[in-house]
Amino acid sequence: MTQKERRQAGLYFCALDPEIHEERLRAQTLIQRYNSLTPAEHQEAEEIIRSLLGSMGERCHFVPPIFFDYGSNVHIGDHSFVNSNFTALDAGRIEIGKCVFIGPNVSIYTPAHPLLAEERNTGYEQGKPVTIGDNVWIGGSVIILGGVTIGDGAVIGAGSVVTRDIPANTIAIGNPCRPLRTITEDDRVLSELGD
Numbered sequence: 001m002t003q004k005e006r007r008q009a010g011l012y013f014c015a016l017d018p019e020i021h022e023e024r025l026r027a028q029t030l031i032q033r034y035n036s037l038t039p040a041e042h043q044e045a046e047e048i049i050r051s052l053l054g055s056m057g058e059r060c061h062f063v064p065p066i067f068f069d070y071g072s073n074v075h076i077g078d079h080s081f082v083n084s085n086f087t088a089l090d091a092g093r094i095e096i097g098k099c100v101f102i103g104p105n106v107s108i109y110t111p112a113h114p115l116l117a118e119e120r121n122t123g124y125e126q127g128k129p130v131t132i133g134d135n136v137w138i139g140g141s142v143i144i145l146g147g148v149t150i151g152d153g154a155v156i157g158a159g160s161v162v163t164r165d166i167p168a169n170t171i172a173i174g175n176p177c178r179p180l181r182t183i184t185e186d187d188r189v190l191s192e193l194g195d
Contacts, residue, residue, distance in 0.1 A: 007091060007127055008073075012114075015091070016123035027052060027071045035065040057098065062086065073110075073127070076100070077134065092127025092146050100132055103140035103158065110146035133168060142177075153183065 001009070003017035013020070034048045045064075050056055052071035057078030066086050068074060073090035076082075077098035085105045088094055092110030096102075110127045114120045128146025132138070136150055139158035150156065151168030160177040171180045 010092065010127065010129070012124045012126045013091075014123050015111075015125050023070050023072070027068050030071070031067060034062075037064070054093075063104075069111075082106075083140070090127070091125060093129045095129070095131045097132055097134035097136065097152070099135045101137045103138055103142065105141040106138050106144070107142075108144045112146055155183065 002019060003013045004019050004023070006013035007020070030048050030052045034045055034052070037045050037048075049062055052068065053074045053076065054072045055075045057076060057080065059078060060076055060080045060082075062082045063084040065084060066082070068088045068090055070090050073092065074088050074094045074096070076096040077100070079098055080096055080100040080102070082102040083104040083106070086102060087107040089107075089109045089111055094108055094110065108130050110130055112126045112128050114122075114124065130144055130146060131149040132144075133150060133152035133154065135153045137155045138144070138150075139156055139160065141159045142156050142162065143160075144150070144162045148162050148165060150162065150166045151170065153169040154166050155171045156162060156166065156177060157171065157173030157180075159175070160173050161175040162172070162177040164176070166172045166177065167179060169183045171183060172178060173180055
């Protein structure tokens, strides 16, 4: 098994491997180009982001600057919006659903390193997947750690550190992030817009 195959399988892999290193260099080159574009160069921006990510739905938008380790392990659904200073360390697969709003300065960290220093110093790490369901709102400056699933319709409060799964249709906040309450019809605010 190659180190890339080990990474994709969720096993410990050597991040110092030449093939892995080349993949990171490719991503960094594309990211640098993307981040340097003007707003008028939106067609080129979309071409770059589509070539960088594993998959991207229709009508998605990333506000620069962005950063990914690889990009190829990030998959995002239709109509999702990612605000500026988004960081995705995607050693593990990151699934972002449809109609997801991601605030500024959000970071997703999938790598896990060995706890023993002599093992950590070998350059081996493991990527733990992150899944964000459909219709989720991630507030600004949220950190999401590997191994976490955020259910459909959840809202994560600004500044939260998500270390464990968050149920669907739940408001969750804090460090560590904890469910506060379920989202209900009482939260409706646009009823005056009518039919």
